[in-house]
Amino acid sequence: MVEETSSPTKKFSAKKLAAKKPAAEKVAPINNSVKLSQNQSDELVSFYEEMTLVRRFEERAARSYTQALIGGYCHLNLGEEAAIAGLLKELNYDDYLFTNYREHGYALLKGIDAKRLMAELYGRVDGVSKGWGGSMHMFDLEHRLLGGYGIVGGQLPLATGAALAIDYRGSREIVMCTMGDGTTNIGAFHESLNIAALWKLPIVFVIINNGLGMGTTVSKSSAEPELHLRGASYRMESARVDGLDPVAVAMATQIAVQSARAKKPFLLEVMTPRLRGHSVVDPAKYRSEKEVIDLKNHDPVTLLHDRIVAGGFVTSEELHQIDLRAIKKIDDAHHFAEESAHPDVSTLFDYNYATPVPNDSRRLPGQALFPSTSKAVGN
Amino acid sequence: MVMKTYRQALRDTLREEMLRDESVFLMGEEIGVFEGSYKITAGLLEEFGEKRVRDTPIAEEGFTGAAVGAAMLGLRPVVELMTINFSLIAIDQIINSAAKIYGMFGGQVKVPLVIRTPGGGGQQLGATHSQNIELFYAFIPGLKVVAPSTPADAKALLIAAIRDDDPVLFLENLALYNTNGEVPEASEPAIIGKAAVTREGKDLTLIGYSRMAYIANKVAEELAISDGLNIEVIDLRSLRPLDRETIINSVKKTNAAVVLEDDWLTYGIGAEIAASISDGAFDYLDAPVRRVAMAEVPMPYSKVLETAALPSIQDVTHAIYETLDAMGRPRHKIGQGHD
Numbered sequence: 159m160v161e162e163t164s165s166p167t168k169k170f171s172a173k174k175l176a177a178k179k180p181a182a183e184k185v186a187p188i189n190n191s192v193k194l195s196q197n198q199s200d201e202l203v204s205f206y207e208e209m210t211l212v213r214r215f216e217e218r219a220a221r222s223y224t225q226a227l228i229g230g231y232c233h234l235n236l237g238e239e240a241a242i243a244g245l246l247k248e249l250n251y252d253d254y255l256f257t258n259y260r261e262h263g264y265a266l267l268k269g270i271d272a273k274r275l276m277a278e279l280y281g282r283v284d285g286v287s288k289g290w291g292g293s294m295h296m297f298d299l300e301h302r303l304l305g306g307y308g309i310v311g312g313q314l315p316l317a318t319g320a321a322l323a324i325d326y327r328g329s330r331e332i333v334m335c336t337m338g339d340g341t342t343n344i345g346a347f348h349e350s351l352n353i354a355a356l357w358k359l360p361i362v363f364v365i366i367n368n369g370l371g372m373g374t375t376v377s378k379s380s381a382e383p384e385l386h387l388r389g390a391s392y393r394m395e396s397a398r399v400d401g402l403d404p405v406a407v408a409m410a411t412q413i414a415v416q417s418a419r420a421k422k423p424f425l426l427e428v429m430t431p432r433l434r435g436h437s438v439v440d441p442a443k444y445r446s447e448k449e450v451i452d453l454k455n456h457d458p459v460t461l462l463h464d465r466i467v468a469g470g471f472v473t474s475e476e477l478h479q480i481d482l483r484a485i486k487k488i489d490d491a492h493h494f495a496e497e498s499a500h501p502d503v504s505t506l507f508d509y510n511y512a513t514p515v516p517n518d519s520r521r522l523p524g525q526a527l528f529p530s531t532s533k534a535v536g537n
Numbered sequence: 538m539v540m541k542t543y544r545q546a547l548r549d550t551l552r553e554e555m556l557r558d559e560s561v562f563l564m565g566e567e568i569g570v571f572e573g574s575y576k577i578t579a580g581l582l583e584e585f586g587e588k589r590v591r592d593t594p595i596a597e598e599g600f601t602g603a604a605v606g607a608a609m610l611g612l613r614p615v616v617e618l619m620t621i622n623f624s625l626i627a628i629d630q631i632i633n634s635a636a637k638i639y640g641m642f643g644g645q646v647k648v649p650l651v652i653r654t655p656g657g658g659g660q661q662l663g664a665t666h667s668q669n670i671e672l673f674y675a676f677i678p679g680l681k682v683v684a685p686s687t688p689a690d691a692k693a694l695l696i697a698a699i700r701d702d703d704p705v706l707f708l709e710n711l712a713l714y715n716t717n718g719e720v721p722e723a724s725e726p727a728i729i730g731k732a733a734v735t736r737e738g739k740d741l742t743l744i745g746y747s748r749m750a751y752i753a754n755k756v757a758e759e760l761a762i763s764d765g766l767n768i769e770v771i772d773l774r775s776l777r778p779l780d781r782e783t784i785i786n787s788v789k790k791t792n793a794a795v796v797l798e799d800d801w802l803t804y805g806i807g808a809e810i811a812a813s814i815s816d817g818a819f820d821y822l823d824a825p826v827r828r829v830a831m832a833e834v835p836m837p838y839s840k841v842l843e844t845a846a847l848p849s850i851q852d853v854t855h856a857i858y859e860t861l862d863a864m865g866r867p868r869h870k871i872g873q874g875h876d
Contacts, residue, residue, distance in 0.1 A: 256606075288643030297642035304609060305642060309633045315602020316634055322603055323610035326562070326588065346629075349599025356594065509640035510678065512647040512702035515730035517778035519678075528785065528817035 194469030202466045205247075205404040206459075206477060209239035210484040212263035213459050215272055218488045219262060219279060219293075223438045227496070228279045231308075232293045235263035237433035240458035241366060242267050244407025245428070248415045249334055254302045254324075256317035256335045259294035260366075261306035264336065268303045270296075272491035282498035289501045290509065302331075311337070311346035314363070318350045321359035325421070332360040332418040340371025342385045354423040355392040361423045362414045366401070368432035373444040389425035401430035402458045431456040538719040546688035546720050547577050547653075547709065550695045551615065553724055555585055558613065561699060562589040564604055565617030566597075574619045575655060575714055597623050601652065602630035605704070608650040609638065613699060618654035621708065622666050628673070635704035636679030647702040651695075656799065657711035657748060658847055664835035667843075669800040671747075674706045675776035681729050682776040684708040686750035688718035690774060693727035700726055708776075710748045710799075732780035734787065738769035740866075741857060742787040742794040744810055746773035749797035749829075749848065756853045768857070776806060784810060785817035792823040793864055795856050797848060802830035824863035827856045 216234040223232045246267040257264045278285030286298050294308040307313040317335035365385050376383050389396030399410035414424035435442035467474050507520045555561050569582040569592040582590040593600040604614035618624050658667035675682045685691040698705035736757050745753040750772035757768040788794050796807040807828035832846040
């Protein structure tokens with residue numbers, strides 16, 4: 159046993175923070191037989207609304223993908239709903255969010271209209287990135303979603319720089335930067351955490367640990383599988399929280415966000431299941447039968463449903479109505495997206511440069527560089 | 538006009554732009570206390586403080602990406618990468634973030650970022666520190682790549698780069714830092730994307746950028762005296778966008794081109810220029826487009842081998858003579874001082 163003296167691992171240990179974490183006290187851990195107060199029940203119902211919206215959106219995305227309405231890659235947040243709802247509850251409207259390519263749910267709960275998100279998936283002009291980004295690259299300046307990013311780890315230095323800009327200007331916002339478990343092994347993770355800690359930047363790094371980087375388990379890819387402990391290398395406070403429980407996630411996030419607002423970056427690890435394959439097309443054959451059965455008991459939406467009903471204030475039928483409203487909203491989003499126009503080919507070069515410059519190439523593939531300049535052809 | 542070195546022009550311009558606009562700040566390894574590996578940032582930490590002259594850890598990907606993120610929120614970071622060789626550590630952030638963010642998100646956010654970095658061999662720095670890989674960046678839509686060859690252009694292009702709302706890779710050159718030239722006192726930005734005809738002529742077009750534009754002007758001057766040759770010189774100044782029009786117009790007049798590049802020939806910048814000339818002035822050519830480029834080896838340390846691998850003034854002169862031969866033009870006063 160290593161003696162714990164001046165090690166920041168001890169000082170900021172997950173255990174200590176877990177002890178600080180009031181989740182278990184305020185709302186009982188997931189247990190269907192526990193009674194709730196009216197306030198607690200209301201809070202859970204509000205989470206349920208958000209989570210069902212994400213759930214129905216992602217289910218619709220999976221269906222639309224198989225109907226070839228969506229192209230490219232399509233990574234879903236199924237299983238991550240409680241984590242997303244808990245994390246984003248603690249962000250202010252003007253706080254910035256950077257995330258990766260598994261981001262539909264984050265975009266939704268950051269407040270962006272499902273219609274514009276679905277339109278982006280369908281590659282239409284009304285899409286949140288005007289059809290230029292697709293599933294992996296959603297962005298909305300107004301809601302301060304500063305991007306889904308397709309390269310693992312790519313968003314971390316960017317988010318760190320956004321926090322630097324906030325600090326430079328002396329303003330009050332913070333940045334939240336989410337990532338998958340696999341991201342913690344890439345250089346950009348370590349460089350970003352180091353810089354954020356060194357320069358005392360207002361940022362919360364969030365690891366969504368769903369146990370799998372595509373098909374490779376955390377234990378097979380990370381020498382320190384308790385990923386939040388890596389914060390200790392940068393004297394950064396860190397904690398791990400159960401991502402099946404939106405209340406627990408929100409409470410841990412509150413601590414993390416407060417820390418970031420005090421210019422102490424924070425590393426939060428949220429344990430979630432990944433209910434489907436890596437992307438829509440992945441059948442996840444690398445999972446054992448037992449794992450697949452276990453997953454059914456780790457569905458955050460079902461768990462929350464049962465917890466609310468057990469709380470005694472809201473009936474299953476009332477929750478069903480919430481679900482129907484979510485389905486309706488997503489159906490509307492689907493119809494809106496289907497009816498939205500495809501971008502006009504004449505707009506292909508609209509975003510070459512923000513500052514126009516001479517000699518910017520606007521040549522289509524089949525066009526000659528210098529049409530009719532040849533004196534021999536002369537047409 | 539004031540006489541200045543290329544180095545001094547860069548340093549003074551950084552200072553002027555920082556005084557002009559508070560959102561301009563500098564980031565990079567050793568740029569503060571150490572004043573920069575090549576002393577471009579000398580005195581700036583003292584004048585502007587740590588907030589605006591920010592020493593970074595040795596983490597090119599991390600701090601270059603952070604500069605992109607800061608630019609997304611409206612700051613104007615000027616990053617120094619100690620040499621272009623180290624940009625390989627940051628290349629994901631340059632290509633996948635800086636170059637993509639404006640277009641990939643439908644024009645919602647700009648990335649007003651400058652990455653300053655010197656290229657150049659000839660300093661016996663060996664294989665990993667002598668590369669000229671600006672081509673990698675000139676290849677990428679979304680980036681702008683400029684490469685000044687004179688102190689005046691160093692100033693005008695740096696002003697333009699800093700005030701531009703797109704990511705600009707600003708290529709400097711180790712061999713040029715101590716060169717002198719007249720620099721205007723006014724802060725007038727250059728137009729990114731425009732080449733300059735730095736010497737007018739009719740016998741042949743010599744095309745270069747950065748150090749090779751400097752050499753092109755030198756050779757043209759020498760051959761005017763020694764051989765009475767009237768060579769037109771084009772300094773590309775901007776590698777992306779590439780000013781093909783200026784090149785084509787010149788070749789239509791001279792009917793021949795020699796392209797000088799400090800990178801490797803195969804797939805190099807000269808290849809793009811030669812192909813462009815073929816596209817735009819095929820029927821005007823009286824000789825094949827000739828390229829002068831580095832030998833295709835990892836740069837050796839040995840001074841003898843390094844010198845052999847780098848394009849020299851003699852190589853350029855030789856290529857010009859051979860091109861004139863191919864055109865069937867009699868050499869004028871050939872053999873006086875050159876072989």
